[in-house]
Amino acid sequence: MSAGISFVGAGPGATDLITVRGARRIGEADVVLWSPSIIDAGWVRENTKPGAELIDLARHGDDEVVEVYRRAVRDKLAVVRLFAGDPATWGGLRAQLDICARIGLPADVVAGVSPLSAAAVSAGVALVEPDYADSVIMAGQEAVGMPDLAQIKEYAQFGTTMAVLLPAARAAELADALRAGGYDDATPVLAAYKVSWPDEIVARTTIGELVATVKQHKLWRHTLFLIGGAVRAGRARSVSGETTRRPENAARWSRTRSRSSWRAEVKRPVAAPEKPEAEPEPPQQRVTVVAEPTRKPVPAKTAAAASTPAKSVTAQAKKTSAKTTAAKKQPAKTTAKKTTRAQPQRARRSS
Template sequence: MSAGISFVGAGPGATDLITVRGARRIGEADVVLWTPSIIDAGWVRENTKPEAELIDLARHSDDEIVELYRRAVRDKLRVARLFAGDPATWGGLRAQLDICARVGLPADVVAGVSPMSAAAVSAGVSLVEADYADSVIMAGQETVGMPDLAQIKEYAQFGTTMAVLLPAARAAELADALRAGGYDDETPVVAAYKVSWPDETVVRTTIGELVATVKQHRLWRHTLFLVGCAVRAGRARPAAGESMRRPENAVRWSRTRSRSSWRADTRPAPTPAPEPEEPKRVTVVAEPVPKPAPAKAAAASTPTKSVTAQAKKTPAKTAAAAKSAAAKTGAKQPAKSTSASRTTTAKTAAKKPTRAQPQRRRSS
């Protein structure tokens, strides 16, 4: 079997949260580098080879670990090095991979469950939520030392979810840095100590009550603090009239043109253009036009002008017809001018256009 090393994420501490691949690498290793504080010692002894060498990382220096890598290359040993949570969140992973490449030791990385995710699941919250936080900022993920509080103050300006790992005895300094960055005292906080272990402690509090909560539960060692409105308890959506979910002075991320560089953009967010209103439908009801009376309609359909014009066109024929009718009835026709005869005939034709009716004889 060829030599090699696997950097295995041991998860938050519970043995059943180690991935199947990670457990296989541990069972195949000739040398296991680990720290008893990150995983149960009994499980490691039961799941390693009987002849496997178990080395406590807390008892060896960095130079001694590098010498062990060289020995693994020389003796063709398989090495498994365990890390708490996920190796991807460990800042020293790249340096370890560079050392392995320098000494000629092949290396691979096995992902693990992050304590940050385990703490959120234990508290029943999500780290990212559309209405409250669109990103997660991690600080102080090392299990030793103290994170830079000045950086925490800068990170707090973005008003998103923060995951800070630091000794609980420094909770007052953490609260001051968060306030200076823009969080108020009502901002929710989840404090998770030894999450997923049998004696885990996961409590809810706020920035204003953080110090009192830590003292009440006697938390002094390294504790993971989840800060932000996304880790609140209660409703999934804000109620009507609820205050701002993120700090008013929160800045936004903006991608610069430089390679993989990010910086805070303090410009105000652009106001979205108002959506065009949908045109309203208007129904127009046309009032019915009143129809003319039958008498008027008949008068309109037989204009006098047309009859008169017709009479003007045939004056000779009209006069001859009138004389003939008068001769037959024997009535005395008054002497009238040609124009008067034409007018009388036109009026008679307008009243009864069908035919002329004979007049009765007057008695003397």
Template sequence: MVTGRISFIGAGPGAADLITVRGARRIAEADVVVWSASAVAPECIQEHARSDAELIDSSRLTREEALEIYRRAERDKLKVVRVHSGDPSMWSAVQDQHDVCSRMNVDVEIVPGVAAFSAAAAAVGRELTAPDVAQSLVVTRLEGGRTPTPAGEEVREFAKHGTTMALHLSASRTAQLVEELRAGGYPDDTPVLVAYKVSWPDELLVRTTIGELEKTVKQRKLWRNALFVVGKSLGGSRANSYHFRRAEPVARRPLRPSAPRRRSAEPGAAKPRGTNGVKDSDVAWWAVRDWQESARGAARVAATRSVPRVDAAQSQLFAEEAEPAEAAEPAVSEQPVAVEAAPKSRRTSAASTTTTRATAKATPAKRTATKTAKTTAAKRTKTATAAKAKPAAKRKPAAEPDEQGE
């Protein structure tokens, strides 16, 4: 039985390419995309959503209006995506939505995303855990905001552990944060990383200490929500932070038969990367692009809407989206036909097809010229054949009496 589908997706900290492959695929298949431009980079939606998908600004929705969109998914068998920033398992209000949708006749799923503290640590090249320094990570918020904090979960209580902490709060409350950290026992020289809009084009990463934190934030004129990572693990380089030991040999069954290795023709020859001269990274990327285009194409055939429906407040974000996407599609869709038509290739592997598409993407000009030449040659051949066929058709009736007479 065909039903609708509701997907709650973690888009990651902001960058369009930090979303998971599964999350990007769900957006590409969606009939309706609910998202907030203030929390998710527009490129994340612009890159993956179909041109005819309905885009709705979640910051303008009430709870009842959001539920009505989910009811539409049940009634009209639509694929609806609700995009959250970061990972939906923390501070995304996804639980209430998920519980309501679970009682509907639709498929419901949650797709995890990259957390902001992971992106911040990666951006500065630091590990948040270290032997003899910190083996735990506390992810919390500063109490006193709109969301009530249970007893015992105050920042000063967590600070008593002395481990690494990642705190999400408004930068305008930095003075209160410093007071809580000091009350919990952190010394003033404890390193602090301030991450504002991490992975966005205008991200800001500032290293400081607890003693200088308030002054640093004021100098940068930060007041919106930011991430504060606190702990000695952010300090200087550490030698031999973890000891690696060789694992004991274990008999395992191979996952797949291993192909024999081919030796190079010359001893010093370099091994070719990828297939047919295409880099492995390009093959992998275009494999992702293939299913994106397939998902979009299948949805276009099934969709009844031909005009994109975009919220008025978001129209300027997608002004230049349609033409480049449409221009690239025909070239991709025609490649499998060319592979199947080649002699002695009844079956084509996914890797070779993907490689062919990657090669075609890398040389669009040559492909277009070849296609034009083939089309012109076909027209000339068709014209010449038709010209030769007409005299033969006229001579055939005159020959028939001779053949009957014999």
């Protein structure tokens, strides 16, 4: 690894979900900026090279981090800064890249596995399904702070899958914002805490039961909430004794919500139930009616009228065959005449 900085996505937390490229950059770095809340400290120590400097971001401010960047330029150091999940979903990435460009530090980004994807596959669901959600709206990041609940209310009007990262202690405020945006209490919700960690919690609930579920599992730190019809099915693998049920009106809710979205304009003509009634239009009886007269050539008059062109063809064939037969018999006739003429001559000589 040459001198510069790599912003590496550490994935949702499990060490085996770091990409091969990210692990290689960590092993080659002279300085690693990280936080124990991002990835296991023991793994970082075991996979960095001897003599590498480890800096805990939780104990250093932004100004101190910039000084590390400047030292990397001066001493030509290879630096890695770890981010939870995927750096592309972190709102502060652009500011970090601008700082590096300003001080002359070469920088690149290594993608990682997003906690959003990890939570969905942990519960066995898809974030996008044609009948329930055609898009995903993300709101809130741990490094940026609390998402704007007024914006969440506006996003809820689209009736699609939403991913909100915020402290679970504010679950009641989140539920109120979702209701105000048009979601009903039966809307499915997936609460995912520390996905892929040994102590992960993935709990299935609804907006109406969200507060009670958070209290039941004693969640209060940052938790990822997936909301919408697309997360209606599946089973949480880490919560024992929890029943996975699909709200009865989840499908009805999603169709009702889609009426106010742009998809409704595309769906209405397609969902019209008039096409099945129009399907019997191609009458196959025409083929049967036309075929029946050809199958009934029994009457003689009809057969004679229908066979007129066949007769002319047959007559011509007969004439042709008669001529051919006559031509073949012609030599036999001449032979016979010669024989009859020769007999009287022989009779005269004998007398």
